[in-house]
Amino acid sequence: MLINIDLQSNEPIYEQLKNQIMIQIARKDLKPGDGLPSVRRFAADLGINLHTVNKAYQQLKQEGFILIHRQKGVVVNPEGIPSVDGEYEEKLAQSLRPLIAESACRGMTEGEFTSFCRQLFKQLTDEGDEY
Amino acid sequence: MLINIDLQSNEPIYEQLKNQIMIQIARKDLKPGDGLPSVRRFAADLGINLHTVNKAYQQLKQEGFILIHRQKGVVVNPEGIPSVDGEYEEKLAQSLRPLIAESACRGMTEGEFTSFCRQLFKQLTDEGDEY
Amino acid sequence: MLINIDLQSNEPIYEQLKNQIMIQIARKDLKPGDGLPSVRRFAADLGINLHTVNKAYQQLKQEGFILIHRQKGVVVNPEGIPSVDGEYEEKLAQSLRPLIAESACRGMTEGEFTSFCRQLFKQLTDEGDEY
Amino acid sequence: MLINIDLQSNEPIYEQLKNQIMIQIARKDLKPGDGLPSVRRFAADLGINLHTVNKAYQQLKQEGFILIHRQKGVVVNPEGIPSVDGEYEEKLAQSLRPLIAESACRGMTEGEFTSFCRQLFKQLTDEGDEY
DNA sequence: GTGGTCTAGACCACG
DNA sequence: GTGGTCTAGACCACA
Structure with a gap:
């Protein structure tokens, strides 16, 4: 579990944590059924x-990424991650629109933008490399 | 200037405003040199x-999208928008990574993700249509 | 806003709060668009x-009962409460089954149970009376 | 004794166990005088x-559903289950109120709610069928 | 002043 | 030892 938290960032810590866990899942460093540290342990490790930590876990649970057992701790949802639905697509579009708009303003073409995404996608999902 | 502000949204109003102005620029509804409403006027129009409004304008100015003259008002930067540089690419990557990670978790392939971006890109930059 | 919190109860305070707010909505003491106290104010009032309070609000928001504006505070969802769907029915059934089972064990007939529910339903939704 | 324990559930295991035993009694799969597994045996069977298991048994005993003899083991109360009294009615009302309130908020009518209960009641008490 | 976030420390239910 | 809940007090972003 290589997690880097930037305490100085504007991005809330619990968001950073959520994102990094999702990245680990995306690149299959974490697979369905794998365990995650207990809230106390994780909090201690990350300082x-x-x-x-609990807030991040609760939100991941709420979105179906993980299960939280009262005793046994936390595991990646063994039934797999909920797949894309219309609601998620809308949320994604809402997030992407501003990024695309700004990139277009700055002169990026459609091709440049998508190839930039492709690169990031590969970096994130290819196993083993730097994230 | 068709601007829609959603007061219910979690997205800060000044962010929504920035984004919608950038969208107008991206689709060339606003061209370099075009004027924007004064702070007072815009605030009144949008309620x-x-x-x-001022916060949005200051940030757009700070990023080189607009110029603010004390008397002459606000105009889209007549020298054009600063183009993509390394700093912007890094910022963009930071924003995209979590979106890509979550999409990948939910089973989106690289092709699906990029084609999703392509669609949005077209919608945003094609002139005249629905945003 | 007549809210009674029992600090001694086993039922978590935030649950009590959620339930009492839902009761107010059910009996139309709170209508779509009505405002609720700010978290700070409510917390002070209730001691x-x-x-x-925030936890209760967040969960009510998450379930679509209320909207939370960053500045303007909290309002009952003006578009009305999400209606019953399959998911809710399943949740409801899960909650009712043990109650029905125990009541049946103790000799309650189907008719007695449903008429007991009917009474409670009337008490909750008829305006003005004791809750 | 078909007992299904869901270790993932938020409902405490001892509660699930109590409820399922009460369901068996309600549908007369377990009759007064019938024996239940010993604590050890039951724990082993259910993993x-x-x-x-002991906690569930103690509470069932405390409420008069079962008797626990040191040597003879555990049996469903041969004198029958204590019937409904005022105390139980109050407890039941406390549990039902939030469910009714939420259902009413979501647009369920009194008739829909009671007929929903009637269905569940039948499913639980009709012998032999799916639970 | 509002909600959002983070910290710290405490007690309890569960198993 | 685990998560669930509650309290208390602090700082920040937003408008």
Whole structure:
């Protein structure tokens, strides 16, 4: 579990944590059924508060990425991650639109943008490399 | 200037405003040299706070999208928008990574993701159509 | 806003709060668009911590009962409450089954049980009476 | 004794166990005087902790559903289950109120709610069928 | 002033 | 030891 938290970032810590866990899942460093550290353990390892870890876990649970057992701790959803639905596509589009708009303003073409995405996609999903 | 502000959204109003202005520029509804409403006027039209419009304008100015003259008002940068540089690419990558990670988790392939981007890119830059 | 919190109860305070707000909505003491107190105000009024109120609000928001504006505070969803769907029916059945089972064990007939429900339903939705 | 324990559930295991035993009694799969497995045996069969089974048994005994003899083992109360009293009605009402309130909020009518209960009641008490 | 986030420390239910 | 809940107090972004 290589997780890097930037305490200085504007991005909330719990968001960073969520994202990094999702990245691990995307690149299959974490597979369905794999366990994650307990909130206390993780908080101690990362040097952050247990409530912050808990908030990340609760949201991941709520979105169906993980299951939280009262006793046995936390595991990646063994039934797999919920797949893309209309609701997610809309959310994704909402997030992408501003990024695309700004990139277009700055002169990026459609091809440049998509190939930029392709690169990132490969980096994230190819196993083993730097994230 | 068709601007839609969603007061219910989690996205800060000034961000929404920035984004929608950038979208207008991207689709060339706003061209270099075109004028924008004064802070007061814009705030009144949109029914939002002066400071909110001002914040959006200051950030757009800071990023080189617009110029603010004390008397002459606000115009889209007549020298064009600063083009993509390494710094922007890094910022863009930071924003895209979590989106790509979540999409990949949910089973989207690289091809699906890029074609999704392509669609959005077209919608945003094709002039005249629905946004 | 007549809310009674029992600090001694086993039922978590945030659950009590959620339930009492839902009761107010059910009996139309709170209508779509009506405002609710700010987290700080409500917490002070009830003599509980603001995080506890916040937790109740977040969950009500998440279930579509209320909207939370960053500035303007909290309102009952003006578009109305999400209606019953299959997911909710399943959740409801899960909650009812044990209650029905125990009641049946104790000799309640189907008719007695449903008429008991009918009474409660009337008490909750008829305006003005004791809850 | 078909008992299904869901280790993933938020519902405590001992609660699940209690409920399922009560369901068996309600549908007369278990009749007064019938024996139940010993704590050890039951725990082994279900793959759960001794203390968990014991907790469920203690509470069922406490409520008069079962008797626990040191040597003779555990039996469904041969004198029958204590019938409904005022205390139980109040407890039941406390549990039902939030469910009714939420259902009413979501647009369920009194008739829909009671007929939903009627269905569940039949499913639970009709012998032999799916639970 | 509002909600959003983070920290710290405490007690309890569960198994 | 685990997560669930609650409290208390702090700082920040937003408008």
